[in-house]
Amino acid sequence: MLDYLCSKFPRQGEKPKVVLAPAKDQSVIDVLLKAVKLNICRPVIIGNSDVLAEVAQKYRPVVSDLELIEQAGDFESIKLAVKMIKENRADILMQGDTNRKDFLNLVLDPGKGLAKRNSYSYVSLLMSPKDNRFTMITDTFIHTLPNLQEKSVIVENALKLALPLKIDRPKVAVLAAIEKVNPRIPSTVDAAVLAKMSERKQFGDAVVEGPLDIDCATSREAAARKKLDSVVPGDVDIYVVPNVESGYAFSQMLAFVGKMPHAGVLVGTAKPVVVNVPFIGFDEKVAEIALSAMLL
Amino acid sequence: MLDYLCSKFPRQGEKPKVVLAPAKDQSVIDVLLKAVKLNICRPVIIGNSDVLAEVAQKYRPVVSDLELIEQAGDFESIKLAVKMIKENRADILMQGDTNRKDFLNLVLDPGKGLAKRNSYSYVSLLMSPKDNRFTMITDTFIHTLPNLQEKSVIVENALKLALPLKIDRPKVAVLAAIEKVNPRIPSTVDAAVLAKMSERKQFGDAVVEGPLDIDCATSREAAARKKLDSVVPGDVDIYVVPNVESGYAFSQMLAFVGKMPHAGVLVGTAKPVVVNVPFIGFDEKVAEIALSAMLL
Structure with a gap:
């Protein structure tokens, strides 16, 4: 699925910025950086200093435009990410390692979030x-x-x-x-x-x-x-x-x-949101970023 | 409309019995007897003795099977007519000269009348x-x-x-x-x-x-x-x-x-019911009996 999507992906033009919040778990960060390597997007990562230090050490040598923002606490990280999206400083919101319900409650709040009630599915x-x-x-x-x-x-x-x-x-x-x-x-x-x-x-x-x-x-x-x-x-x-x-x-x-490759995507928000669903495989998670980029 | 319906009407076989209740107004009785003359139906007329005497005098010489039943009071007349229909002693119920709402309330009573709730229109x-x-x-x-x-x-x-x-x-x-x-x-x-x-x-x-x-x-x-x-x-x-x-x-x-000939008919009752609507013309009222007979 990922290969197929990448082959359909426009190779030209500035890539959208994906903001990941809160960055904690290395595997989610790896997903984002894989998408960056495939030239699907540019990364913004929000997390605490320990996590960011680790990311910097691992990825600074290989990723040129690694944007890291220090922010401790899940709640504040997500709020900042939503703010960046609303101010057009990023294009796609990606859920890091945090409770999905809390994340969505913040992100989809009818007044302050990225969607009107009942606009998304x-x-x-x-x-x-x-x-x-x-x-x-x-x-x-x-x-x-x-x-x-x-x-x-x-x-x-x-x-x-x-x-x-x-x-x-x-x-x-x-x-x-x-x-x-x-x-x-x-x-x-x-x-x-x-x-x-x-x-x-x-x-x-x-x-x-x-x-x-x-x-x-x-x-x-x-x-x-x-x-x-x-x-x-x-x-x-x-x-x-x-x-x-x-x-x-x-x-x-x-x-x-049926062994069919399987990704999911939230549609109908003002800007795409990549939700972290545990049973989705690594490549399919990267595919979800590609799909989200296609919705822009 | 009446001519056309009569031309489509089966000429053979026993005609259905129409029971008119309560018989008071001569013009409604005239409608029924016109239908009888056109060989659409056979008449049963329920009313008080004065009305029936008048009907007998006017129609006995020209209508062979004139069935007259004496019953004073609108309520009792209608109840008797409904009973006759339920017992298959008549086939079509025809409203005489009485308040339409009261007539329908009796006739369409979900328990005792000729229809289930919401079955008719x-x-x-x-x-x-x-x-x-x-x-x-x-x-x-x-x-x-x-x-x-x-x-x-x-x-x-x-x-x-x-x-x-x-x-x-x-x-x-x-x-x-x-x-x-x-x-x-x-x-x-x-x-x-x-x-x-x-x-x-x-x-x-x-x-x-x-x-x-x-x-x-x-x-x-x-x-x-x-x-x-x-x-x-x-x-x-x-x-x-x-x-x-x-x-x-x-x-x-x-x-x-538009000057279109215009009749109305109640459909969905157990047996047809001819409702007395004042603005329907004489011939169209006769046509309504023919239409009801067609529903049998």
């Missing part, structure tokens, strides 16, 4: 090793049980990522328990509305279809058997899940059972 | 004098501001009437303020869901399209201008309105300004 990106095709699953992290309004934002956010990934006319499957519309089952109702919004071109060139059960979404034959005439079944770029549990299960299954 | 039927084409508008009377579940029943009920009227593959326009889907405007959301239900064949052969504004519903060109690709615009058989005010205004305008 999380996209899990998987790549098929067979044909380098990307598949997105969303929202796998932020919205526990999104309502219609939130789902519409979730679709829009995923489409923002489809653009730099050069997915033409993205095909979006809105999953629900069944493919029939049942007014008593909100997931089927919401899916129907999103599909109609797409018909009315409210999602641009994308084709959003739903409600689809997993069957109809993944198999053109199953859809045909159910007399469901649509270009989406069997050729889905983006799966929109009705709730976070199913999304999490779905993406984890593909990543771990 | 009112369809206004108009006929174009130019090409004898029928147009339905619904719900113009029962549901003030129907929710999605109710709108789905409203569509189904209108389709029940399309069948005997021989409207093949009925085209249904679900009207809303705008043709885009806006999650904050329930009429657009409900319309989108109904349209998707139709795509999933949940309304059989009918094509339900929405949201459509009046523009897009009535003009193929307007729809094309808005890049709305559908067979429904400009060729609508059934208009589903978002609320009773707009439906009432819409049907009245066509009836009075």
Whole structure:
């Protein structure tokens, strides 16, 4: 996934600045510096003096523009990083080694952070090793049980990522328990509305279809058997899940059972935010920085 | 409209029994007896002795099977009529000269009446004098501001009437303020869901399209201008309105300004009910009996 993204990455122009806060764990710092070496970005690292001394010793010889800012304490480090982003002194925020919930609470604070309430969502990106095709699953992290309004934002956010990934006319499957519309089952109702919004071109060139059960979404034959005439079944770029549990299960299954390279990205914030998710592999973490840069 | 309906009416077989209650006003009795003369139905008339004597004198010589039942009091008359329908001693209930609200409260009582809650709706039927084409508008009377579940029943009920009227593959326009889907405007959301239900064949052969504004519903060109690709615009058989005010205004305008013959019919009750609406003309009231008979 990383190689593929790097090959698609623009080689020219000034690279965006990624600010990492708080820098504590060397492995997260290594991720950032790998991205720098791959010419994806320029680094800003915020942390206490001990950590920074170690970084300087290890990387000063090999990285020319290493910007290190001393700031003890997680809370202050993150606040400073957000401030830098807001003042355009950095372009991408990267979570260091700190509690994810606290980090996001600070970063996504509706008043002081980098996002409006309900503007952002999380996209899990998987790549098929067979044909380098990307598949997105969303929202796998932020919205526990999104309502219609939130789902519409979730679709829009995923489409923002489809653009730099050069997915033409993205095909979006809105999953629900069944493919029939049942007014008593909100997931089927919401899916129907999103599909109609797409018909009315409210999602641009994308084709959003739903409600689809997993069957109809993944198999053109199953859809045909159910007399469901649509270009989406069997050729889905983006799966929109009705709730976070199913999304999490779905993406984890593909990543771990299906062995698909697997990264995640927060979309819809004013500037990209790279969240530190422990089970994402090293190269995929570097890929997340590349993905974030593509969103700029 | 009446001539046209009569020409479509089966000439053979035993005619259904219409029970009129309470019989007071001669003009309503005249409507029923006109339908009897046209061989649409057989009459049962419930009223007090004075009224019945008058009816007997006027109609006994010309109507062979005149069934008269003496019962004083509106309330008792209606209750008896409902009982007769429930016991299959009559097939269609016709409102006589009594307060409409009281009549419907008795007839539509969820426990004792002829309908389940939310199973019925009112369809206004108009006929174009130019090409004898029928147009339905619904719900113009029962549901003030129907929710999605109710709108789905409203569509189904209108389709029940399309069948005997021989409207093949009925085209249904679900009207809303705008043709885009806006999650904050329930009429657009409900319309989108109904349209998707139709795509999933949940309304059989009918094509339900929405949201459509009046523009897009009535003009193929307007729809094309808005890049709305559908067979429904400009060729609508059934208009589903978002609320009773707009439906009432819409049907009245066509009836009075557009001079279209105009009848109404209650659909979705266990047995048909002919409601006495004052501004419907004599022939159209007879037509309402014919329409009700078609629903049997």
